[in-house]
Amino acid sequence: MGFPEVILAEGKTVEEIEHALKRLLRSDGLAIVSRLDPDRREELDLPDGVETEYDERARLLIARVPDYEPPYRGGRVAALAAGTSDLPYLRESTRILEALGVEVREWVDVGLAGPHRLFSTLRELREFRPHAVIAAAGMDGHLPVLVNALVDAPVIGLPTPVGYGVGGSGEAALLSMLQTCSPGLTVVNVGNGVGAAAAAIKIVRTVLREGGDD
Amino acid sequence: MGFPEVILAEGKTVEEIEHALKRLLRSDGLAIVSRLDPDRREELDLPDGVETEYDERARLLIARVPDYEPPYRGGRVAALAAGTSDLPYLRESTRILEALGVEVREWVDVGLAGPHRLFSTLRELREFRPHAVIAAAGMDGHLPVLVNALVDAPVIGLPTPVGYGVGGSGEAALLSMLQTCSPGLTVVNVGNGVGAAAAAIKIVRTVLREGGDD
Amino acid sequence: MGFPEVILAEGKTVEEIEHALKRLLRSDGLAIVSRLDPDRREELDLPDGVETEYDERARLLIARVPDYEPPYRGGRVAALAAGTSDLPYLRESTRILEALGVEVREWVDVGLAGPHRLFSTLRELREFRPHAVIAAAGMDGHLPVLVNALVDAPVIGLPTPVGYGVGGSGEAALLSMLQTCSPGLTVVNVGNGVGAAAAAIKIVRTVLREGGDD
Amino acid sequence: MGFPEVILAEGKTVEEIEHALKRLLRSDGLAIVSRLDPDRREELDLPDGVETEYDERARLLIARVPDYEPPYRGGRVAALAAGTSDLPYLRESTRILEALGVEVREWVDVGLAGPHRLFSTLRELREFRPHAVIAAAGMDGHLPVLVNALVDAPVIGLPTPVGYGVGGSGEAALLSMLQTCSPGLTVVNVGNGVGAAAAAIKIVRTVLREGGDD
Amino acid sequence: MGFPEVILAEGKTVEEIEHALKRLLRSDGLAIVSRLDPDRREELDLPDGVETEYDERARLLIARVPDYEPPYRGGRVAALAAGTSDLPYLRESTRILEALGVEVREWVDVGLAGPHRLFSTLRELREFRPHAVIAAAGMDGHLPVLVNALVDAPVIGLPTPVGYGVGGSGEAALLSMLQTCSPGLTVVNVGNGVGAAAAAIKIVRTVLREGGDD
Amino acid sequence: MGFPEVILAEGKTVEEIEHALKRLLRSDGLAIVSRLDPDRREELDLPDGVETEYDERARLLIARVPDYEPPYRGGRVAALAAGTSDLPYLRESTRILEALGVEVREWVDVGLAGPHRLFSTLRELREFRPHAVIAAAGMDGHLPVLVNALVDAPVIGLPTPVGYGVGGSGEAALLSMLQTCSPGLTVVNVGNGVGAAAAAIKIVRTVLREGGDD
Amino acid sequence: MGFPEVILAEGKTVEEIEHALKRLLRSDGLAIVSRLDPDRREELDLPDGVETEYDERARLLIARVPDYEPPYRGGRVAALAAGTSDLPYLRESTRILEALGVEVREWVDVGLAGPHRLFSTLRELREFRPHAVIAAAGMDGHLPVLVNALVDAPVIGLPTPVGYGVGGSGEAALLSMLQTCSPGLTVVNVGNGVGAAAAAIKIVRTVLREGGDD
């Protein structure tokens, strides 16, 4: 439905990944592999002439044929992370969005401790006029709730498995977002950066289809 | 942020509800009360000249001044319910959306048992070209996953507390949607029809702002 | 330990409550009954000359002999509620604190939606120079986290059973406070207003003992 | 009760496994070892003349004497996996069923994304006229629910520990199957391929006993 | 798929139930209403000439036209309950099975306390030669595990919400059945008597189709 | 209280273990170390003349001075394990009991599959006339429930972390025992062999004190 | 097994209770009904000459024939409750024990607040020389842990559903007892007073059988 098939590397052999990659490059000109560890990336043997980009933190590989034309130029998505430890999950979203032609702007370390930083971020964010916002947070999951209350674009909450003690694998962050006191925040599952990117694409696509490419 | 304040009737006295209603009618021309039981609706004393609409199944009251101008004309949202028992929650969304000027089309009883019905629904839904889709389901929560896989508009999953035994208060439906095998589905909490409406409005507003009023 | 015994009305007969009340009035000059429903309050027969105060929302009865001398004069505690629905729990704390001589100041509806309101509240709160802060919130539990990040007095988080769907009986609020990204917030159990008051008294008492009665 | 004892390799020494294998080969002519890692399989020393088959993905070893006569010839079981990552669990079922003489047909990657593939699978499945169906799925667990709604043979849901975030160790898939909106689906525990095979055998055995060997 | 649609009375008005009943009587000659309270049964107005049967304990209504021909004559299902408190759930299964023409035999109070009773039950059960067994139990859920170990017909575990303390709403019984040490037991959700009946019908139907009507 | 202090090796250095061992040998003549891995046991340097016994499966070390006089001679405890995988936990109990002078008899693999074996075990067990019974089981936890129903000595259920899928770390076994349909079964936590031994000693001690050493 | 069958009134009609009562009076001379509400007790019609005792707090009825001879004279059980709200559960145990001839001594309100009271209780308790101790507690469940550490008789922890907020239905008390830092404490399920009595009887019976009737 307009979002590329993503190859989940976990539970697949190198041969199975290569096979899927080649199939997708042939049919779509683009192939994305998620949760691919660096050592396994080394083992992959790709066809000549394919351009690749590998993000180690996000464990994401993007491969494309030279004349690949990304379908969502004109789309704009804002990406926020409460802290640097949330980046592996957020980058899974942003790398995919960029590969699809979306303009992405990223803000990191937008925490409660520094309200000045938060408010300057919100100002910049509004000026960017995003079609959608992805807000990643672990621990108490407050960032997406806060951003959703203060911004009128659609906000997708991406809980991350960052935390400690009870609820620290992302459950507290997820529950907090589900209980949001600012209506309109929606969420994907803990650490599901691919899902957040796909949700953002669905919005971008609808905006572009309806004439919104200003 | 462009979505009206909603008065939650639970935990408030009739006086407190009336007071809030009048304040919102004065400032916005529109006032919405959620989770308002029929007998308490009877007790409410509203100002003269105010138009009201009360949906008993959704326990929702909408009051507006005669010259209220809904802000989201041109918006289109599709609303689906797996069964009639999901309607109380879905209608909380659709009544609010309609009050705000959005064109809403509704499909009910779109289950797995009748695949023909499902496919005719999907065809009609695509022809409607919605800016967003709200899909409500309890039990196994399959409808939103299925619709998200087959439709390219943004889909908001609304789990409902319909079911039996273990996981039957909406947890199974929620988990199922969070684990969706079709990427891009986002969710709100169980029974949170207000939240689903607010999320849809954020998308509609972005589409309209970017020029999409065809 | 300096905090009065509180009679939990739940699970006790009227006779048992009266008996305990009289015992405490004789020994301490003060008797507090929590979770006492209005109709049962009516049935209680108290000794002549006893002054009583009953808070229906908090379901709390305070009885004292005329010459009762509250022990914590000079203490100052700030009390915040995210919304009015959190008041029954917060008032359980504040009524007890006031009965013990503590100066209490209360702020209600200090949510995320209105950042201006939040910041004016914080300014007033700092001017009050409280020895301790009790912050009550249900749903996403963000208020105590936010206040703890921005105020340097000890903050006691009081999660309340206010919310909807999964995590809506106070679990989400509790988990969110336990996962706080602003270090130093401590919590009591959901709806435990008596516990929050007792924790505040322990701090007040230590401050007063160490000479801090300015 | 007509289903062979299965030796669980986990928590047993090589000697204990060998001892049990020999005992079963002597008494039944067939011995099955589950959850046996490849390196431990190498260490096993089996009697001369025993035929073995080892499935690395399913970590399952089957050993039989040359003249072993499988008891369930004429039985037919269909096996479906939502994705390749579900195969380790499904193959535990199918390898055992084949060893017992049952005719097994397998369909993999029967997801929601491609409805055409799903419907061609269902057509082939009906033509096969299985006595029982085992449907394996992780994540949202939708495949068994869907198949149960559209096929009239008994369907055994086999949830697998495939997924991410909250509910991703098979709990979401299990709950979804337990909440099935299509009545008649039964389930075994997450990853319990041996149990699914045994349940299928009980049905096959009853069909064959009652004359159904066409 | 060969199992009649069952009308869930919960969440429906009397008119909606009557409407659905008439539709099913017209199309199938049989209509089943589950979870129907006695007082609401009284209010139902059925067409002349319709035969009805109402089981108060199971809260189940069965209505049929005079010339209704049950489709599963020749089918045999055994039904066991650990105690009388499990009967409301088991009877939901057995009443439906009988309406469909299946021969049902029932054993109640087949507990651990009296091993003699258990063994005489097992002997009778084997003589009955059932195509399927439904075993209902709450508390520790042991009966289905025990029966599955000692009988070679397919056994469907039906956990019931009978118990006390932690795990007493059927969770302990369900978990115990999912962890069964005797392979081959399958389960439906807690209290899902309709699902157990549907699962039994799927087996009966397969046996009958394959020639097993002795 | 008559039960020796047990040194938990987990989280202690070799020096800390040695130090505690020597202290206990001096004061009591007996020292017990639990959860001690084989390689760490090798590193321990014990005083000359101390007799030691190390059970690798139970990871338990017992050290005593030559003239140590065990205090509970005359005590009799029966120990049952549902399967061999439960032995590591049961042996933690039995090795300690033997070191304290209790006569222990052990039965392993007392499952449901072989009722003959179960009944011969029960007969032998009754002839042994134990003061207490420890029954260890994982998975569905049925053995302790069954034994408690059929034996009149006190039965201590010891759930073990043996199982698969949901509830497979001992939760299902624990819940099943807590929901026991045969009254009088008590339990300790999952895998707590030390606790089960201590509970048995409390009973043995009371029996012996009251004159029961036949 | 030496413990009388107890009739659980919940889920039974008055006729079914009467029938069971008469059967037990005929066979054993004693009949016990648990969880029997006062109004239903009024409706029961018992045979002439039967002596009855009804404890409203424990909702327990004991009926016996005039010449009933209690079997466990000489047995001694200590019963402790952390607070009066735990009494309904503890009394279920003690009323049954007394009916069976056991000498029961009871201590109530043995909390942490008054260490003097706790220590005088422990002294009296030791002088009583009980064969077993039942210790009931809700909330943090500390009493049984404390008593088990300081007394050498077998202690049975009886968690009660007394508490507030998260874990307040007895889960916290149960978990706390299962995690006891004083080895040897065993537990029954939350509120299972019948089970605690049965466990105590098993110990008493073993002591008496082995000669311990001093």
Place this chain on the structure above:
Amino acid sequence: MGFPEVILAEGKTVEEIEHALKRLLRSDGLAIVSRLDPDRREELDLPDGVETEYDERARLLIARVPDYEPPYRGGRVAALAAGTSDLPYLRESTRILEALGVEVREWVDVGLAGPHRLFSTLRELREFRPHAVIAAAGMDGHLPVLVNALVDAPVIGLPTPVGYGVGGSGEAALLSMLQTCSPGLTVVNVGNGVGAAAAAIKIVRTVLREGGDD
């Protein structure tokens, strides 16, 4: 807010840690790194002249410039651990407090087994007149509850992930503290030593500000 920023080493590279350390040393003269493994501590390259202290058990590094002036001299905090296995978590608190100038006194192994030791500890603790108490405990979490009942300073409960079986990762300890029967105990999340230190600082700071430096 008066508490230093703490660098969480988990999820950061050595370079990122060094960078943050230098930034904090420059701005505050003090830098704290938590959850830093010994081998990674070795890799860190710090500026000349910086004084460091590394606690291996707590995995905590404290670095300061030579003329750093700790801000909380005159503060007094008592620190208690139920056992040595709780020390890694408690020391995270105490090392930070000491670095900030607070006088810390520590008591370890303050269990229930030795009531004499407990009471001598409480006497010493009262003589120390702490501004706040941090009490760490795993398993049943009783120590903080007990101390809170017997001491009038504010007590912060620090649950630790020490235990076994169900609830043994700190959940039982946390729940037990949340259900405390002695009012006034507050808690931080499991293993959150940094949070406990920050909470203590907030109290110390308030006491010192209000004049309490005796």
